[in-house]
Amino acid sequence: MAAAAAAVCSPCLPVRAADDVWTIDPLHSAARFTVRHLMITDVTGEFKGLSGTVVYDGRSLERASVDAGIDASTINTRIKRRDDHLKSESVFDVRQFPTISFKSSRVIPGPNGSFRIVGMLTMHGVAKEVTLDAQPLAPFKVDSSRHLHTLTSASAELNRKDFGISVDGAIDRGGALVGDTVKVDLTISLVRPQASGARSTESPPVMTE
16 A cells, blocks of 8 residues: 555665555544435544554555554444444444454556555455555655654445445434445554665655556
8 A cells, every 4th residue: 555655765665574564553544434314414433443554665566565454343423322333233243343354455556646455345244345545645754763654545435235234223313314325534644663774755655566
């Protein structure tokens, strides 16, 4: 996923195995979703427990990979009664399926530094191939601890019924009819130790094959 550094950023991405692995920063990453409610308005929510790793060697998109997970119990729509229902056996069943996971199979470069991440999303015990449309990585920054940071965002649309998720019936005080299509928006903050002697760059990374 962090497949965007070869041309401009090769000086700051030495090709060493330890420097290929980026960690998703759970404190600055989130998975947000939007679903139609009663056919007239949208309900939004988020999962905060986003974690995982991204591997990119700075040279080849064919070697880029993403392995990420979300703690399903962190779902938050700002209404406790609704959140408790969503966590229950009737919907996400977080006790039996505590993790929503994504493992990429390939990364495809797009125009102007954008890219697509194709992989298997496993949710509620069901695995389906999905494609995430990702924005260009932000310029790299180095913090006081000499960790390298970058940021991207990605989005996708899912059909909840493809994953066996049924929320028909009363899930809030008014009794809700929920749309099938769920729009997912991800904020993904990446961090790794900066290699010794490496230089950071203020220039945006460039997507290359």
